[in-house]
Amino acid sequence: MYETLGYAARTARAPLEPQRFERRALGGADLLLEIAYCGVCHSDIHQARDEWGGATFPMVPGHEIVGTVVATGAAVKRFRAGDRAGVGCMVDACRRCASCLRGLESYCEQHVSWTYNGTEQDQKTPTQGGYSTQIVVDERFALRIRADQPLERVAPLLCAGITTWSPLRHWKVGAGSRVAVAGLGGLGHMAVKLAASLGAEVTLLSTSAGKRADAARLGAHDFVLVTDDDAMARARGRFDLVLDTVSAHHPLARYLELLRLDGTLVLVGAPDKPLEVGAFSLIPRRRSVAGSLIGGIAETQEMLDWCADHGIGADVETIPVSAVNEAYERMLRSDVRYRFVLDVASLRR
Secondary structure, eight states: OEEEEEEEBSSTTOOOEEEEEEEOOOOTTEEEEEEEEEEOOHHHHHHHTTSSSOOOSSBOOOOOEEEEEEEEOTTOOSOOTTOEEEEOSEEEOOSOSHHHHTTOGGGOSSOOEESSSSBOTTSOSBOOOSSBSEEEEEGGGOEEOOTTSOHHHHGGGGTHHHHHHHHHHHTTOOTTOEEEEEOOSHHHHHHHHHHHHTTOEEEEEESOGGGHHHHHHHTOSEEEETTOHHHHHHTTTOEEEEEEOOOSOOOHHHHHTTEEEEEEEEEOSOOSSOOOOOGGGTGGGTOEEEEOOOOOHHHHHHHHHHHHHHTOOOOEEEEEGGGHHHHHHHHHTTOSSSEEEEETHHHHO
């Protein structure tokens, strides 16, 4: 067993504080990762504050994990000590169901072992996340990170990157596609970068006029202020895909009007209250509303390699782990551009 120091929520809405816990002993197919950085995702707040329900405590959040392999089990083939690696939103799945066999482990039909606030495949042993000094993970659920990549900018790709990459790939976005991204936060800024890198014409939809310049800097070709009725009217029927990254409650009808025939609005943000969809927002142009989770391990590796090849990383503000409670409050005020990343070395100190 490996004694580990982390930052944990002991109860819902309690401030996170230091806590020691144990990681499992190294199995034959496992690697021990010394964590260097961990991104702070909005879903960390939802879960640490039990806003989605069903949370278990104490909880060490964090599923955007990067670091260095320091030990491997005897059967590990893909990694060795000294390699850089990452762990995303899941650490295991059944590996046998139809989804797992298709490489869609995040849609496992038996049991996904989420990186935290979940359980291992025995469905009893709690999982704990990356606001901590180290993690043990089966090599099949670890991701390779190239040696020349800045780890702090790679960390958010393990959730914000793959959450937006997966629907872009599933809906076959490429040259000639017209994509609108709703919201410019942790997810939205990666959606803009990735859609533009795939050759799409990208428009940012925002309620904040102050995001216009950043949208252009990140690769957006156009900007539409959602509160401007004239601008929204001009954009009606324009887009093949609207990638909705907004995590607060918002009216879908305004965004659905922007889709052309057979267009799709894909939800990747996760508001804690239901969103309403009117039938006549969909029927006249055969529009669809869909949802998308993270991708599987192979798709996540594809995304990491694509980002390395194209010089894409997250825009981050690196903070000590002790500042995470303040970071949560700043995130709720949208006071970050565009992802907090915890410097886990600060926790060791």
